[in-house]
Amino acid sequence: MAAILRKTSGLLRVNSGILCPKAKLSGFAHMSRTKKAALVTFGALAAGSTGLVSALHISVSAEEYDIHPPNLIWPHSGVFSTFDHASLRRGYQVYKEVCSACHSMQYLAFRNLVGVTHTEAEAKTIAEEFQIPDGPDEEGEMFERPGKLSDYFPKPYANDEAARAANQGALPPDMSYIALARHGNENYIFALLTGYCEPPAGVEVKGDLYYNPYFPGQAIGMAPPIYNEIIEYEDGTPATMGQIAKDVSTFLRWASEPEHDERKRMGLKALMVLSMILGVAYYTKRHKWSVLKSRKLAYRPPTA
């Protein structure tokens, strides 16, 4: 049996050699020693330069005054991961009970909550808790009515000037895009909310400002907004400071891109379909080109 196998494999080897001689035009095995040495030197130089640039980049970044927020692992961080919707619901509660007193959320409507953090009935109830200015009515008068799902989140202040006047001159930013509008995204929000501390020796924070190393300039007008047990979660989750910061950061990230989950789902589907089409297209290309690729060019010198 072993002899038969040996013979068969030998035959196959010979046959493959006859039918399809492999061109040896490129590849490391057939490269001259000089070329190999040049290639290795070039590679070493490229790797050394990249390392030097990287080290320089890190060392100069370390000299900056602002602390970069650490990259945390969020449930939605993965390429195909979706939001933790229980966290989103808790995050909305934090926003509503803590943040919304000063920060607006002008691009988010109550309808956006449906199917994400609340049921339709719950979202309607939430909307009805607010009085929304509307009108004019048939007599030309403006009036207030209970909120509807189509209404956007009401602003805490009538205008920016009123907001500044109520906050020692500092304008609380709108929260709709806060997670995308800051370097570090939700990592920044989490670091900012949990990063309040005493200023280091020699640093003086003036007036009604607070020291926070993650805020550009380190002096922030917003007082530490969260601490342990500042709220009581509906679902009974212990409301520690870290939990609250995590939930509201997640909620603000969702508020910045409500399409997040659908977008990633669409991305997954698109890549699955495209990879199948790519396989077919690549095979077709190889098949059609096989005629050209397997040609043999030969030089026949003219005979005398």
Add this chain to the structure above:
Amino acid sequence: MAAPLRKEHPIFRILNSTFVDLPLPSNLSIWWNSGSLLGLCLVVQILTGIFLAMHYTADITLAFSSVMHILRDVNYGWFLRYVHANGVSLFFICMYCHIGRGLYYGSYNKIETWNVGVILFLVTILTAFMGYVLVWGQMSFWAATVITNLVSAIPYIGTIIVQWLWGGFSVDNATLTRFFPFHFLFPFIIAALAVIHLVFLHNSGANNPFAFNSNYDKAPFHIYFTTKDTVGFILLVAALFSLALLFPGALNDPENFIPANPLVTPPHIQPEWYFLFAYAILRSIPNKLGGVIALVAAILVLFLMPLLNTSKNESNSFRPLSQAAFWLLVAHLFILTWIGSQPVEYPYVLLGQVASVLYFSLFIFGFPIVSSIENKIIFS
């Protein structure tokens, strides 16, 4: 026997000679895919742009909100916007590959095609810049302010031209309302220029990696290059969807999610990644006019390539010294791109100045000298 319709019909005949029966060198490598990929990018940008324009409002009080409205309230508006915003990155990746291929394989020797290509590059830069301003975020506004202000460096008439561009005394509503129609119009000019580019190309015939006369060995566009381009198209669409659907904000500046505010300057003003190399060259020269001249020269130097070419062999395939010079240029572009994204301070300023000098030196002295040396080695 009657000839097929595609060869007889006056319109189909043109299409046939461009996309079906066109004979092309059979040894074109994947780098030649970049041309068709650029065509696909242009089509994607025009299509998504038309639909975005249906919902966009070119008024400074509404522009930012209208973009956010597209992202949140328009059906799949976020998809259109992300594809459009990330599509431009892929457009420039393909364009840089296309230009790089032209430099490496000596395509600049087809002078008309090359010159129209450089004009295409310039118009694309302008179009991308004006599109970036339309978002009316912080970085849009300040990029518009910085870039338009560069024109003021022109002696005597600079300030007049800048105010004429602005339509006032600062970047304001008039600026936005004129940038929008230009951003809408320019892609069609790009499409027209691309047709001219192709006419010149097909008139002279495509180059090939060896730059030999390829008349002895050509293959029809269909089925060979249609199947090859299809593979490229699918890979490009996969890359575009990966960016737009999985990492939509990876290449965008967070500052642009803050509405434009003329009273607050962002800490680091910088353009999108594809302009960073030119921005680094601009910043490398302490004098404003000098910086502007260097910035413009960094692009226009491409026009000089046919004139500065001294090689007797068009392609770099058999010229190892020119290959090394080419990859040195690529390395410099990467370094300049990195420098452009860093703050204006030591050591970045010094590195940027060195890289800028070497960038121009390679074009003006490096390639011609190296090619002359190779001529002596190969042909003498």
